[in-house]
Amino acid sequence: MSDRADIDRALIGTSAAPFAVEVEKGHIRRFAEAIGENAQIYFDEAFARSLGYGGIVAPPTFPTTFRPSSKPAWIRGLDEGRFLAGEQGFRYWRPILAGDRLECALRLTDVLEKRSSKGSMELMIQDLVITSPAGDMVCVNRRVVIYRGESVKLAQEHAQEASS
Amino acid sequence: MNPALRKPGDTFSIRRGPITTTQLVMYAGASGDFNRIHYDHPFAVEKGLGGVLAHGMLTMAFAASCAVEAFGQASRISRIDARFTSPVRVGDVVEVTATVERGAPDDPIEATLTAEVDGRVVLRGVVEVTSP
Numbered sequence: 001m002s003d004r005a006d007i008d009r010a011l012i013g014t015s016a017a018p019f020a021v022e023v024e025k026g027h028i029r030r031f032a033e034a035i036g037e038n039a040q041i042y043f044d045e046a047f048a049r050s051l052g053y054g055g056i057v058a059p060p061t062f063p064t065t066f067r068p069s070s071k072p073a074w075i076r077g078l079d080e081g082r083f084l085a086g087e088q089g090f091r092y093w094r095p096i097l098a099g100d101r102l103e104c105a106l107r108l109t110d111v112l113e114k115r116s117s118k119g120s121m122e123l124m125i126q127d128l129v130i131t132s133p134a135g136d137m138v139c140v141n142r143r144v145v146i147y148r149g150e151s152v153k154l155a156q157e158h159a160q161e162a163s164s
Numbered sequence: 165m166n167p168a169l170r171k172p173g174d175t176f177s178i179r180r181g182p183i184t185t186t187q188l189v190m191y192a193g194a195s196g197d198f199n200r201i202h203y204d205h206p207f208a209v210e211k212g213l214g215g216v217l218a219h220g221m222l223t224m225a226f227a228a229s230c231a232v233e234a235f236g237q238a239s240r241i242s243r244i245d246a247r248f249t250s251p252v253r254v255g256d257v258v259e260v261t262a263t264v265e266r267g268a269p270d271d272p273i274e275a276t277l278t279a280e281v282d283g284r285v286v287l288r289g290v291v292e293v294t295s296p
Contacts, residue, residue: 027194030190030193030194031194031195033190033194034187034190034191034193034194034195034222035191035194035222035225035226035229036180036187036226036229037225037229039229039232039233039237040237041237051237051238051296052238052296059225059228059229059232060225060228060231060232060241060244061221061224061225061228061244064195064197064221065194065195065196067196079211080199080200080201081200081201081207081208081210081211081213082211083199083201084217084220084248085219085220085221085248086220086247086248087245087246087247087248088220088221088224088245088246089243089244089245089246090241090243090244090245091242091243092240092241092242092243095240095241142245148212152212
């Protein structure tokens with residue numbers, strides 16, 4: 001069994017086909033329920049408006065739900081059992097609200113290889129750029145996924161090791 | 165803005181869990197992350213994970229909840245970053261603590277976020293919050 005890098009480096013810098021999302025209040029509710037949230041800005045439009053929002057607010061990590069309809073080329077063929085969460089970041093220009101129509105572009109920004117005594121792993125750095133239909137920046141979501149080498153078992157401190 | 169949490173060193177904590185398999189299935193459905201390592205125990209074992217893992221983004225959602233509770237629902241999160249340092253599993257209780265690093269009158273306020281399970285750090289992050 002090989003333990004070498006499996007991610008196609010030629011795809012670094014490429015993007016998946018752009019996709020659009022419509023942010024629905026029912027989806028925000030289901031997401032908030034799944035994360036155990038009861039903050040009223042996620043459920044109650046009148047309350048959200050009373051705090052100056054233009055409608056029901058999406059939780060800060062909600063853009064994780066924005067996914068292209070088919071897997072990006074750099075994910076295809078990889079073993080889903082070897083993915084681990086690495087890092088995530090969200091930079092907001094404004095809150096995301098129910099009713100928003102947003103444009104999304106997902107790019108493979110870089111692939112970094114990390115080696116340890118247990119084998120190699122790769123960090124897949126992806127950036128999701130979210131804009132309004134007019135082209136205004138709304139949010140950038142950086143998604144760093146660890147792809148474990150085939151022989152690498154889960155370490156208790158996996159990400160610390162991966163980023164050391 | 166929560167006036168109780170403005171000065172450097174001020175802290176605020178929340179607890180979430182214990183995490184259930186039902187919650188992981190709900191999160192898979194709501195987030196669209198259907199990776200089987202989050203709900204298919206035999207698959208997760210076969211892949212060397214020792215069993216199902218919670219979604220890292222579920223833990224990050226708890227961290228974001230801590231920030232929103234700490235600073236109030238009217239405050240705006242302009243940035244939130246997190247690194248996943250250790251796995252979270254079914255049955256785990258996650259405690260998240262926000263600690264103010266740069267306080268008012270600076271705007272944005274900056275706080276670190278630390279999530280722990282039984283004293284083991286599972287997430288380290290940072291959040292920037294601006295006044296409405």
